[in-house]
Amino acid sequence: MQVIRDGVALDYDVTGPDDGAPVVFANALGTTRAIWDQVIAGLPAGLRIIRYDMRGHGASDAPDGPYSMGQLVSDAEAVCDAAGARDAMFVGLSVGGMVAQGLAVKRPDLIRALVLSNTAAKIGNPKLWQDRIDIVHAKGLAALSDAVLQRWFARGFYGTPAMQPWQAMLESTPVAGYIGTCAAIAGTDFYTPTAGLRIPTLGIAGIDDGSTPPDLVRETLDLIPGSQFVLMRRVGHLACVEDPATYAAHLADFMKATGHV
Structure with a gap:
């Protein structure tokens, strides 16, 4: 399915009753909604799952940037x-x-609970992101x-055959989408x-996340009173890819604790 916003087609899918x-899932820079495939398989039955590809990624349009948050x-x-989601749990x-x-x-009417995964209120700094944009402009994502x-x-996990599909996903991201999203992150606090x-x-x-280390994630969670924090071992930034079963279990526990299931 698609929804058009400001001339940009955003591709999404909905499963469940x-x-x-x-439950809405939002992907990371350089990935598609496929990062959630194995996680969804481990979630409780009866959920209405909504996944989409961020602009510039996957099956969504990749207009020229820069993008803004x-x-x-x-x-x-x-x-x-478009999906009729209200009082959703949003996993990003x-x-x-x-x-x-x-x-x-x-839009507080849309979201009743948040899962902030391998993220922060501010990631990096403008120079870091501009340097990355310059490299991709000059030499491509490879x-x-x-x-x-x-x-x-x-x-x-790094360097194993299991990593290869995710490397291919990253390298097939449209350049316009990748650098456009880098610009959006650079301008966000x-x-x-x-x-x-x-x-x-x-x-x-x-625990092995080199993009948003645990202390950075925890610092963001500390901004929100009553928030919970879990640290996954033997995984990096794409925790949902490296250990989807444990990741799904954390989501399921949170859903039960908040009355979402």
């Missing part, structure tokens, strides 16, 4: 509205977690992929708005 508790948040809003990883924070502030993959995955949130929130961090 119409009256099921909605406001655009990415409005894209998520459009997907939720990396930039998807930034989108989750922004959407929870903008020149950057090994350094990214080392931050994404723990040593036990959600410390103040996130500190105003008062909804159930779970933070998930990977």
Whole structure:
């Protein structure tokens, strides 16, 4: 399915019963909604699962950038509205977690609970992101992929055959989408708005995450009173890929604790 926002087609899918508790998943930079495949298989039955590809990624359009975080948040809003999601649990990883924070502030009617996975209120700094943009402009994503993959995955997963599909996914990301999203991250600082949130929130961090280390994730969760935090071992930035069963178990526990299932 697709929804068009400001001329950009956003591709999404919905599975599960119409009256099921909605759960929305937002992907990371350089990935598609396929990162959630194995996690979804481990979740309780009866949920209404909504997944979409962020603009510039997967089956969604990849317009020329730069993108803004406001655009990415409005894209998520459009997907939720098109899918009829209300009182959803929103699960966002990396930039998807930034989108989750922004959407929870903008449209509290859409989100009743947050899962902020391997993310933060602010990630990196403008120079870091501009340097990355310059490399991709000059040499393409393949020149950057090994350094990214080392931050994404723990040593036990990095370099194995199981990593190859995720490397291919990263390297097939449209250049316009990748650098456009880098620009959105570079311009985002959600410390103040996130500190105003008062909804159930779970933070998930990977002990070997080289992109958003556990202390950075915890710092963001500490902004939200009553939030929970779990640290996954032997995984990096894409915790949902390296250990989907444990990741799904954390989501299921949080759903039960918040009455979402």
